[in-house]
Amino acid sequence: MVDTVEDKTTFYSKAERYWQEVPPTVDGMLGGYGSISSVDINGSRKFLQKFLGEGKGKTGTGCALDCGAGIGRITKRLLLPLFRTVDLVDVTQEFLDKAKSYLGEEAQRVENYFCCGLQDFKPEPGRYDVIWIQWVIGHLTDDHLVEFLRRCRGGLRQDGLIVVKDNVAYEGVILDEVDSSVCRDLPLVRTLAQRAGLQIVCEERQENFPEEIYQVHTLALR
Numbered sequence: 001m002v003d004t005v006e007d008k009t010t011f012y013s014k015a016e017r018y019w020q021e022v023p024p025t026v027d028g029m030l031g032g033y034g035s036i037s038s039v040d041i042n043g044s045r046k047f048l049q050k051f052l053g054e055g056k057g058k059t060g061t062g063c064a065l066d067c068g069a070g071i072g073r074i075t076k077r078l079l080l081p082l083f084r085t086v087d088l089v090d091v092t093q094e095f096l097d098k099a100k101s102y103l104g105e106e107a108q109r110v111e112n113y114f115c116c117g118l119q120d121f122k123p124e125p126g127r128y129d130v131i132w133i134q135w136v137i138g139h140l141t142d143d144h145l146v147e148f149l150r151r152c153r154g155g156l157r158q159d160g161l162i163v164v165k166d167n168v169a170y171e172g173v174i175l176d177e178v179d180s181s182v183c184r185d186l187p188l189v190r191t192l193a194q195r196a197g198l199q200i201v202c203e204e205r206q207e208n209f210p211e212e213i214y215q216v217h218t219l220a221l222r
């Protein structure tokens with residue numbers, strides 16, 4: 001679908017242009033579905049808390065990375081309440097600028113705002129307890145996603161965790177020409193994670209989302 005260098009350049013630049021026109025609001029981040037944000041965050045918290053805490057094999061709560069963070073919707077309500085510090089990475093500078101005010105007082109605990117495409121982003125080795133990647137993998141080509149996940153693996157601390165939460169297609173790959181993204185089916189997402197050398201340690205479907213949108217699945221990888 002996006003095989004040639006030219007295709008890839010167009011795929012990424014079209015998406016960048018799309019997001020530059022989107023208002024820096026929760027509704028903007030969720031394509032008009034701002035009302036599902038609380039259900040989403042509550043589901044994510046329940047999922048993540050299974051891995052956090054004291055004891056052998058538990059994931060630490062030092063530092064998290066929010067990938068495709070936008071204005072910091074997830075950082076604000078999920079990550080900052082659970083982690084000592086958080087870094088954000090997104091390709092849209094305007095969203096990161098907005099995050100600084102949207103996050104309020106707690107923005108003090110954000111250490112880095114990286115403006116970068118995930119296809120180019122290199123997490124600092126061994127820095128993160130959790131790398132959260134939500135509603136953004138469709139903006140990467142298969143090969144770039146595999147390479148990015150592999151770099152994320154190198155970015156984890158001992159017992160760290162990568163979480164991918166995203167739309168999944170019923171079957172195959174569906175291209176969205178408007179925002180220049182793809183929606184993959186679950187077997188393909190699993191295959192790409194495995195190609196990155198990651199194991200799926202937990203997988204869940206988000207419940208209580210509207211009927212008319214794609215199913216959303218959360219995968220914990222390490």
Ligand SMILES: C[S@@+](CC[C@H](N)C(=O)[O-])C[C@H]1O[C@@H](n2cnc3c(N)ncnc32)[C@H](O)[C@@H]1O
Pocket residue numbers: 015016019029030031067068069070071073074089090091092095116117118119134135136139140
């Ligand atoms: C659907 S929004 C999701 C935002 C956030 N994850 C959330 O759930 O609230 C997608 C975000 O991905 C960002 N994005 C799109 N393509 C990207 C890329 N190649 N690398 C990094 N961020 C990207 C957009 O700027 C936007 O902030």
